[in-house]
Amino acid sequence: MSKKKLKEVNELGFLIKFGSGIALSILLIPVFIVVLTGLNSGDHLTFPPKGLSLRWIFAFFKSEEFLSAFLFSFGLALIVMALSTIFGTLAAIFITRFNFPGVQLLRALFLSPLILPGIVLGLALYIFYVSTDIGLARSYPGMVIAHMLVTMPYVIGTVSASLFNFDLNLEQAARSLGASPLTAFRKVTLPNISNGVMAGSVFAFIVSFGQFDVSLFMATPNNTPLPIALYWSLRYTFEPTAAAAGIFAIALVVISMLITSKLVNLQKFSGVKFD
Amino acid sequence: MDDTKDNKNFLKFFYTYRPVLLVLPALILFIIFFIIPVVSLFVLAFDKPVTGVLSLQGEWTFKSFIRIYNRSLYFNAAVTSVSLAALSSLITLVIGYPLAYLIAKTENVARNTFLMILVLCAMQLDMVIRLFGLMVLLGDNGLINGALMYFKIIEKPIGLMYNKLGVLIGLVQFSLPFMILSLIGIIRGISPAVVEASRSLGATPNQAFWKIIIPLSMPGILAGTLLVFAISISSYIVPALMGGWKVMVMPLHVYQQIAEMGKWQFGSAIAVVLFCTSLISVIVYQKVAIRIGGGRA
Numbered sequence: 001m002s003k004k005k006l007k008e009v010n011e012l013g014f015l016i017k018f019g020s021g022i023a024l025s026i027l028l029i030p031v032f033i034v035v036l037t038g039l040n041s042g043d044h045l046t047f048p049p050k051g052l053s054l055r056w057i058f059a060f061f062k063s064e065e066f067l068s069a070f071l072f073s074f075g076l077a078l079i080v081m082a083l084s085t086i087f088g089t090l091a092a093i094f095i096t097r098f099n100f101p102g103v104q105l106l107r108a109l110f111l112s113p114l115i116l117p118g119i120v121l122g123l124a125l126y127i128f129y130v131s132t133d134i135g136l137a138r139s140y141p142g143m144v145i146a147h148m149l150v151t152m153p154y155v156i157g158t159v160s161a162s163l164f165n166f167d168l169n170l171e172q173a174a175r176s177l178g179a180s181p182l183t184a185f186r187k188v189t190l191p192n193i194s195n196g197v198m199a200g201s202v203f204a205f206i207v208s209f210g211q212f213d214v215s216l217f218m219a220t221p222n223n224t225p226l227p228i229a230l231y232w233s234l235r236y237t238f239e240p241t242a243a244a245a246g247i248f249a250i251a252l253v254v255i256s257m258l259i260t261s262k263l264v265n266l267q268k269f270s271g272v273k274f275d
Numbered sequence: 276m277d278d279t280k281d282n283k284n285f286l287k288f289f290y291t292y293r294p295v296l297l298v299l300p301a302l303i304l305f306i307i308f309f310i311i312p313v314v315s316l317f318v319l320a321f322d323k324p325v326t327g328v329l330s331l332q333g334e335w336t337f338k339s340f341i342r343i344y345n346r347s348l349y350f351n352a353a354v355t356s357v358s359l360a361a362l363s364s365l366i367t368l369v370i371g372y373p374l375a376y377l378i379a380k381t382e383n384v385a386r387n388t389f390l391m392i393l394v395l396c397a398m399q400l401d402m403v404i405r406l407f408g409l410m411v412l413l414g415d416n417g418l419i420n421g422a423l424m425y426f427k428i429i430e431k432p433i434g435l436m437y438n439k440l441g442v443l444i445g446l447v448q449f450s451l452p453f454m455i456l457s458l459i460g461i462i463r464g465i466s467p468a469v470v471e472a473s474r475s476l477g478a479t480p481n482q483a484f485w486k487i488i489i490p491l492s493m494p495g496i497l498a499g500t501l502l503v504f505a506i507s508i509s510s511y512i513v514p515a516l517m518g519g520w521k522v523m524v525m526p527l528h529v530y531q532q533i534a535e536m537g538k539w540q541f542g543s544a545i546a547v548v549l550f551c552t553s554l555i556s557v558i559v560y561q562k563v564a565i566r567i568g569g570g571r572a
Contacts (some may be wrong), residue, residue: 012480019373023455026370026448027397030408033418037411045411046421091301098294106298109305115557117509119526120316120546121309123533127319127543128312131329145308152301203399210401212512216530230403234516238411246404253400257392266391 031250038243045240060244069229070245076225077209080147084208085201087148088155095156096163107160111153118213122146126217143218143225147208154207155200158264162196163189199263206256209249320547324540339544349528353548356524359439360508363446364500367454370447371499375458376488398452406516409445410436437519445517449510450503457502461495462488494563501560505553525549 037045038060041053060066088110094100095107113121125146129137136142166189174184212227219228226249233242260266323334324342343349378394381387397405412418413435420432435441465488473483507513511526520527525545532542 012484016373016377019370020377023370023374023451024393027394027451030405030412030448031397031400033408033411034404037407044416045418046416048425087301087304090297094294094298100295106302109310110301113309115505115554116313117526117546117549117553119509119511119529120550121313123529123542123546124312124316125308126533127329127539128308128315131315145304148304149309156301206399210399212401212403213509216511217534227401227403230401230407231512231516234403234407234410238407238414243407246401246407249401249404250396253396254392257395257399260395261388261392266388266395 034243034246035250037238037240038245038247040240043240044238045243056240056244057247059241060248063241063245065229065233066226066241066245069224069226070248072224073209073226076143076147077205079144080151080208081201081205083144084148084151084155084204085197088152088200088204089159089197091152092156092159092163096160107156110156113149114153118150118211119216121149122214122217125149125214138218138220138223140223143215143223146214146218147211150211150214151204151207154203155197158196158200158203159193162193162264166192195263199260202256202260202263206253209252316543317547319540320543322540324538324544327537329539339541340548342541343544343548348523349545352523352525352528353552355439355522356508356526356549357552359442359446359514359522359524360504362443363450363507364454364503366443366447367451367503368496368500371451371454372458372492372496375455376462378455379459379462394452394455398456402449402510402512403516405448406445406512409448410516413441413444436517437521439518439522441517441519442514442522442524445513446507446510449513450507453506454499454503457499458492458495461492461498465491498560498563501556501563505556505560508556509549509553525552 033045036049038056039052039054040049041055042050091106091110095103095110125142126137129139129142136145170192171184171188174188175181179187210227211225212231215225215228219225226245230242230245233239318331319329320339321335321337323332323336324339325332343353374390374394378387378390381390410417414420415432415434417435419435420429423429424432436444469491470483470487473487474480478486508524509526511530514522514524514527518524518527526549529542529546529549532538532545536542
């Protein structure tokens with residue numbers, strides 16, 4: 001190999017690495033700044049930084065505003081996760097297993113909240129709640145429903161992907177040995193797709209926990225999720241207490257993604273959809 | 276006698292259509308809380324606009340849409356929305372491609388998973404928290420201006436946010452993970468044999484990259500830019516915080532018309548325009564995505 005070619009390889013490799021470094025910085029620097037702000041000892045993060053302390057972490061635990069919003073979002077995300085996982089898994093089984101007419105249309109319908117702008121969906125639901133006057137406007141159940149719509153696509157996507165990969169012959173073998181359809185499904189299929197179901201529910205949890213757009217029209221002083229509380233405070237000032245709340249949210253996301261990486265093969269994960 | 280026959284028919288019907296019970300809860304939820312509300316939003320947008328009144332007037336009109344077109348305030352917002360989203364997709368493409376290429380070509384499973392986790396964490400983290408970090412970095416009293424003034428490079432802070440530049444930086448931060456994830460799959464799908472063939476025919480690594488790899492990743496590039504366009508134009512939180520309500524885009528007008536002015540019909544009309552703009556790019560995106568899926572062995 002000529003020297004010129006070797007140099008070119010290095011140049012190209014350098015360009016890729018340099019570009020990757022820029023992309024990673026853009027992705028991660030804001031996150032590091034939030035962590036630094038939450039742990040700094042001054043009243044806000046300045047250059048040069050003053051020093052580290054846990055005062056804002058303690059302030060967060062005492063803060064009525066952010067702690068209650070954090071716990072509200074956590075509880076909401078748990079409920080949404082449970083409901084979306086049940087509804088979504090059942091729907092995914094139907095979509096992948098049964099050849100009814102219009103199944104593809106159904107699949108498109110269930111994935112479509114992903115493409116609808118969040119603020120448009122939030123507004124549509126808010127108008128629906130207010131105009132039908134069924135007590136859902138600015139209510140907790142109303143918010144749960146809104147979050148279910150945006151989290152179910154993730155459950156349906158991941159569960160159908162793992163159902164596609166599952167070898168149907170295994171279930172048929174169990175059937176031919178005398179197992180009822182339900183038993184065969186429960187004892188053979190379910191254990192094989194359980195990783196997909198769990199990964200889907202982790203996504204449902206984290207998408208609900210970080211959801212801003214559809215919550216915007218639903219929130220009230222009593223029902224304030226963390227992203228909305230942070231938004232209202234950010235409009236006026238940069239409170240380190242808010243950054244301390246952010247640190248806990250970051251930890252939650254990192255843990256969720258580590259769990260996901262154990263459950264499904266991230267190398268096969270491409271694109272935003274999970275199939 | 277007739278009774279048992281009816282029962283039998285019922286049972287037969289039940290057993291044939293029993294699987295439908297699986298999808299019924301999700302379907303009912305989507306019909307009541309997704310299809311009906313979205314259709315109502317469209318209906319409302321074509322209704323006669325009356326401030327403070329939500330109930331249906333029943334007089335169909337294009338008034339709201341004509342108003343969006345005629346009033347420069349709203350027309351400019353649409354132009355700003357489209358141009359910021361277009362710029363954001365171009366910039367994320369240039370910044371995102373190298374990292375997507377690196378991840379796609381990393382064979383080491385542990386390193387690959389680590390990089391994927393970083394990208395996914397950045398994507399799934401609440402945008403408001405990421406914007407907090409960006410605002411502390413870019414504000415007038417922020418880290419960049421603070422450092423530049425500390426080292427006496429500038430005297431007065433330079434405006435890095437509460438303007439279009441700030442919104443653009445925020446949009447790039449917001450949509451970069453989506454671009455990277457759209458690109459990884461297609462780059463990984465490029466057969467190394469094609470690249471090797473070009474090399475053995477005398478192409479330099481540079482030529483192979485620009486003439487073989489880049490053209491072959493074109494479907495991913497197109498899909499990624501369209502997806503980023505769609506999510507950038509729909510974002511409310513980025514222009515609201517990074518633009519400080521000085522850069523008016525469509526999502527901000529939607530919120531303002533509804534929450535602050537009670538103009539339900541007009542707000543819905545802006546939402547419909549926003550929805551259709553993003554829908555067009557998503558439809559093209561899916562056409563491209565299907566072609567990618569079909570083309571891959």
